[in-house]
Amino acid sequence: MAQAELTLKQHGFGQTRRQDLWWLQPLAVFAGLSAFIIYTTWAAFQGEHYAFGPYLSPLYSPELFGESSHSWFGAKPSWWPSVLPWSPSFLILWAPAGFRLTCYYYRGAYYKAFWADPPSCAVAEPRHRYLGENSFPLILQNVHRYFLYLALLFIVILAYDAWNALWFTDTATGATSFGIGVGTLVLTANVVFLGGYTLGCHSLRHLVGGVLDRLSASPARLKAYHCVGCLNRKHMLWAWMSLCWVGFSDVYVRLCAMGIWTDLRIL
Amino acid sequence: MVMATFKLWRGGRDAGRFEDYQTDITEGMVVLDAVHQIQAEQAQDLAVRWNCKAGKCGSCSAEVNGSPKLMCMTRCSDIPLDKPVTIEPMKAFPLIKDLVTDVSWNFQVKKRIKPFKPRQPDADDGTWRMAQADIDRVQEFRKCIECFLCQDVCHVLREHQMHDAFIGPRFFVYGASLEMHPLDVENRLGDLKDTDGIGYCNITKCCTKVCPEDITITDNAIIPLKERVVDEFYDPLQKLFRIFRPKR
Numbered sequence: 001m002a003q004a005e006l007t008l009k010q011h012g013f014g015q016t017r018r019q020d021l022w023w024l025q026p027l028a029v030f031a032g033l034s035a036f037i038i039y040t041t042w043a044a045f046q047g048e049h050y051a052f053g054p055y056l057s058p059l060y061s062p063e064l065f066g067e068s069s070h071s072w073f074g075a076k077p078s079w080w081p082s083v084l085p086w087s088p089s090f091l092i093l094w095a096p097a098g099f100r101l102t103c104y105y106y107r108g109a110y111y112k113a114f115w116a117d118p119p120s121c122a123v124a125e126p127r128h129r130y131l132g133e134n135s136f137p138l139i140l141q142n143v144h145r146y147f148l149y150l151a152l153l154f155i156v157i158l159a160y161d162a163w164n165a166l167w168f169t170d171t172a173t174g175a176t177s178f179g180i181g182v183g184t185l186v187l188t189a190n191v192v193f194l195g196g197y198t199l200g201c202h203s204l205r206h207l208v209g210g211v212l213d214r215l216s217a218s219p220a221r222l223k224a225y226h227c228v229g230c231l232n233r234k235h236m237l238w239a240w241m242s243l244c245w246v247g248f249s250d251v252y253v254r255l256c257a258m259g260i261w262t263d264l265r266i267l
Numbered sequence: 268m269v270m271a272t273f274k275l276w277r278g279g280r281d282a283g284r285f286e287d288y289q290t291d292i293t294e295g296m297v298v299l300d301a302v303h304q305i306q307a308e309q310a311q312d313l314a315v316r317w318n319c320k321a322g323k324c325g326s327c328s329a330e331v332n333g334s335p336k337l338m339c340m341t342r343c344s345d346i347p348l349d350k351p352v353t354i355e356p357m358k359a360f361p362l363i364k365d366l367v368t369d370v371s372w373n374f375q376v377k378k379r380i381k382p383f384k385p386r387q388p389d390a391d392d393g394t395w396r397m398a399q400a401d402i403d404r405v406q407e408f409r410k411c412i413e414c415f416l417c418q419d420v421c422h423v424l425r426e427h428q429m430h431d432a433f434i435g436p437r438f439f440v441y442g443a444s445l446e447m448h449p450l451d452v453e454n455r456l457g458d459l460k461d462t463d464g465i466g467y468c469n470i471t472k473c474c475t476k477v478c479p480e481d482i483t484i485t486d487n488a489i490i491p492l493k494e495r496v497v498d499e500f501y502d503p504l505q506k507l508f509r510i511f512r513p514k515r
Contacts, residue, residue, distance in 0.1 A: 121334075143501075
């Protein structure tokens with residue numbers, strides 16, 4: 001089919017006749033994601049102040065190996081190369097990072113904000129060549145559902161962390177008792193927001209029922225499809241709420257562990 | 268009543284320019300009314316395509332202040348009239364004259380999509396039975412009025428002119444309406460991947476934003492199709508499962 005010859009093609013990066021503040025949203029996304037990436041990278045490299053009492057920072061959960069009482073398999077493994085810096089979060093952070101990196105919402109957002117592809121709708125781009133997600137490297141975004149499987153596992157683990165955050169150990173007697181601190185609420189809200197984001201994933205919606213043309217033949221999957229679809233309609237909101245809250249949860253645990261903030265006990 | 272200035276694109280394929288027209292705007296007018304008023308009073312040779320003036324025929328697509336819109340559904344009270352309002356034709360298609368573009372490429376694309384192919388009839392009288400829950404999902408796609416604003420705003424067509432390799436959001440919606448239909452048994456996934464270029468869509472959701480029928484194009488049509496393409500071509504586990512389960 002002959003390609004249409006366009007006579008009014010836009011030229012020049014950023015050219016548009018839009019009069020609204022089209023640059024505001026990509027700029028906000030750029031600032032928000034950059035801030036989160038910088039903070040989490042810094043926090044991941046710290047390797048300390050990630051646990052406080054029953055609280056464990058979500059950036060370090062699950063703590064497979066580490067020095068805190070939350071560690072699953074003991075201290076730093078001997079097989080870790082001595083030339084590499086060590087932090088418990090290095091072993092796990094790649095999974096949620098991969099989930100967000102390949103998320104359909106984030107893809108559209110960061111293609112605009114970081115790669116100007118396009119900078120915004122109906123705004124001219126800086127490059128002429130375009131490969132999209134049709135070839136390497138972006139064709140690898142199709143791995144998203146595998147990161148989803150891991151993210152679902154993380155939701156279970158973080159829910160377990162929130163449960164653990166209800167049980168406080170008396171340092172004097174060693175007795176464990178039920179309690180609720182502000183940190184408990186912070187970690188519980190974290191798993192709720194992350195659950196809303198993960199359970200509204202486009203890939204999950206497809207896998208639970210979207211793949212079927214005759215959903216009515218599988219009532220359970222039809223119900224699951226509607227539930228995931230309900231969360232999916234606000235996927236962007238869940239994505240940002242969960243992103244911000246993960247960062248705040250780490251800040252909360254870190255500052256409590258450093259003695260800068262005091263964790264108030266509600267019960 | 269306010270006097271507003273409209274900068275209208277005038278010209279054909281070889282040359283063109285914006286020309287200023289001033290006209291009175293009264294309460295309730297839409298942009299198409301203003302253009303018609305200018306055509307009647309000042310520019311009788313102005314070419315503008317329109318039909319229903321009710322947002323249902325999809326004829327009066329244009330770019331108002333740089334944003335793809337139906338002129339008949341854009342209220343003058345919703346746009347700033349204290350500065351000139353630019354109206355130009357869609358950029359993803361060849362210009363014929365003034366505000367009119369040649370959108371025939373879309374109709375050629377539609378012809379090459381595999382048509383609806385129903386399964387064997389459910390009943391002896393040659394009819395089928397469908398559950399409402401199954402048809403609800405594709406019903407949304409039937410709202411499309413083929414205004415082609417989604418095609419116009421899509422940067423793959425507008426900016427990169429990949430008309431040979433990419434069919435655009437309108438036809439992913441069309442493809443989804445067929446592919447997800449509870450009666451349809453045709454398989455279009457190979458075409459979607461290879462000749463329709465669904466991999467070129469990078470999910471900017473611009474098509475969804477401009478759709479005058481509020482079809483959730485990206486989330487409900489394109490991404491589900493992308494997921495089906497992943498099932499078929501990129502997911503090794505799905506390939507493994509397909510060996511052991513009957514074809515859906």
